[in-house]
Amino acid sequence: MDEGKPLFVQIAEQVEASILDGSITEESQAPSTNELAVFHRINPATAAKGVNMLVDKGVLYKRRGIGMFVAPGARELLLKERRSDFAERYVQPLLAEARRIGLGPEDVADLVRTGAGAEPAKP
Amino acid sequence: MNSVIQVRNLTKRYKDALALDGVSFDIEQDAIYGLLGRNGAGKTTAMSILTAQNLPTSGDVRVFGENPYENARVLSRMCFVRESQKYPDDATPRHAFAAARLFFPRWDQGLADELIDDFQLPLKRTIKKLSRGQLSAVGVIIGLASRAEVTFFDEPYLGLDAVARQIFYDRLLADYAEVPRTILLSSHLIDEVSNLIERVLLIDDGRIIMDESADDARALATNVVGDAAAVERVVNGREVIHREGLGRVASVTFLGRLDGAERAAVVADGLELAPVSLQQLIVRLTQHRSAGRPGADGFGSNNSGPDSSGTKSPTTNTSDADTQEGSLR
Numbered sequence: 001m002d003e004g005k006p007l008f009v010q011i012a013e014q015v016e017a018s019i020l021d022g023s024i025t026e027e028s029q030a031p032s033t034n035e036l037a038v039f040h041r042i043n044p045a046t047a048a049k050g051v052n053m054l055v056d057k058g059v060l061y062k063r064r065g066i067g068m069f070v071a072p073g074a075r076e077l078l079l080k081e082r083r084s085d086f087a088e089r090y091v092q093p094l095l096a097e098a099r100r101i102g103l104g105p106e107d108v109a110d111l112v113r114t115g116a117g118a119e120p121a122k123p
Numbered sequence: 124m125n126s127v128i129q130v131r132n133l134t135k136r137y138k139d140a141l142a143l144d145g146v147s148f149d150i151e152q153d154a155i156y157g158l159l160g161r162n163g164a165g166k167t168t169a170m171s172i173l174t175a176q177n178l179p180t181s182g183d184v185r186v187f188g189e190n191p192y193e194n195a196r197v198l199s200r201m202c203f204v205r206e207s208q209k210y211p212d213d214a215t216p217r218h219a220f221a222a223a224r225l226f227f228p229r230w231d232q233g234l235a236d237e238l239i240d241d242f243q244l245p246l247k248r249t250i251k252k253l254s255r256g257q258l259s260a261v262g263v264i265i266g267l268a269s270r271a272e273v274t275f276f277d278e279p280y281l282g283l284d285a286v287a288r289q290i291f292y293d294r295l296l297a298d299y300a301e302v303p304r305t306i307l308l309s310s311h312l313i314d315e316v317s318n319l320i321e322r323v324l325l326i327d328d329g330r331i332i333m334d335e336s337a338d339d340a341r342a343l344a345t346n347v348v349g350d351a352a353a354v355e356r357v358v359n360g361r362e363v364i365h366r367e368g369l370g371r372v373a374s375v376t377f378l379g380r381l382d383g384a385e386r387a388a389v390v391a392d393g394l395e396l397a398p399v400s401l402q403q404l405i406v407r408l409t410q411h412r413s414a415g416r417p418g419a420d421g422f423g424s425n426n427s428g429p430d431s432s433g434t435k436s437p438t439t440n441t442s443d444a445d446t447q448e449g450s451l452r
Contacts, residue, residue, distance in 0.1 A: 037296060
């Protein structure tokens with residue numbers, strides 16, 4: 001596991017990733033705190049912190065006596081969050097590296113377009 | 124949260140050594156603690172006093188609200204597994220488990236049987252003839268199957284190979300999830316246990332120098348790597364606990380975190396932020412303390428009361444350039 005972020009955040013992000021890629025659907029049951037703890041080999045209190053973070057965020061909700069479920073609208077919520085973080089998490093580092101190696105924004109834009117399979121803006 | 128153990132100003136002095144120097148801490152109910160520190164730091168001394176196998180020189184210890192010394196009520200609710208456990212000459216593991224079953228009110232034979240199987244322990248061989256790993260397994264099995272409300276493991280798993288240790292950690296977590304209880308693990312293998320523990324108690328030279336949640340502990344330090352001049356700009360004014368360099372590249376670890384804007388600046392400067400594992404943090408903190416020791420107070424651990432984590436603003440006389448008073452938070 002990556003040491004950079006707090007463990008409970010990593011746990012939460014893994015659950016979020018499963019929701020985003022559709023492996024856990026809305027209104028279906030999410031892994032329990034104990035299941036997460038045993039699977040990831042971490043302290044249940046840490047797993048619980050991650051789960052509670054997702055509950056606070058509105059991604060999961062608790063059904064008394066049954067367990068944690070994915071909230072309706074969770075996927076949309078996560079997509080929105082990822083989109084607004086996208087610039088800071090991906091674009092900034094990309095541009096920083098581009099600057100270091102002498103590529104300007106137009107060069108980067110071309111690379112992005114060709115990378116996506118489209119035609120470059122200039123020949 | 125409830126504290127099941129309260130230690131206040133505990134001191135243990137031997138003729139020529141001060142094993143524990145006025146330590147104070149609380150152990151909260153049903154949490155897993157990592158009791159970390161170098162050999163001779165005081166971990167075993169602390170655990171043996173808490174389990175009444177040793178007496179304080181001064182200070183106060185309460186377990187379940189009472190003094191544990193010769194207190195059967197308290198002691199039957201505790202289990203202390205240590206490396207150099209002595210058994211009678213002809214005893215077999217079967218005898219040891221039978222005795223444990225009598226002593227521990229919450230003993231679970233089903234769990235013991237599963238563990239005996241997991242560790243492939245030969246029940247009828249005399250303990251004297253067991254391998255080091257098998258001997259450690261006996262202790263570990265007793266510790267887990269006792270399900271004692273307060274269980275101490277004093278590195279009894281050093282004799283276990285990596286596979287057996289993983290079995291121990293997995294079984295510990297699973298059983299703790301099912302039957303929550305208070306567990307204190309002391310270990311040198313910090314990275315191995317770092318994900319299991321909820322709280323870190325770090326002892327160095329008879330003093331508590333860290334009493335934090337594991338998450339907070341991990342967040343105490345940051346490591347910046349890259350062009351040495353750029354790195355120096357980032358760490359200027361911060362308390363540095365470790366430096367390395369190769370040519371123009373420097374890797375510096377300091378206490379504290381960077382906020383969003385600072386992180387963005389670091390990235391823009393072409394520097395990298397590398398994670399600091401709990402083990403690295405603890406090793407470097409301890410080394411840093413040793414370096415600063417002549418005439419210095421390290422991390423202000425004299426005020427290790429229950430709410431202070433011994434992490435007040437330290438003043439150090441280390442040889443690290445440009446260090447100033449910094450805060451561990």
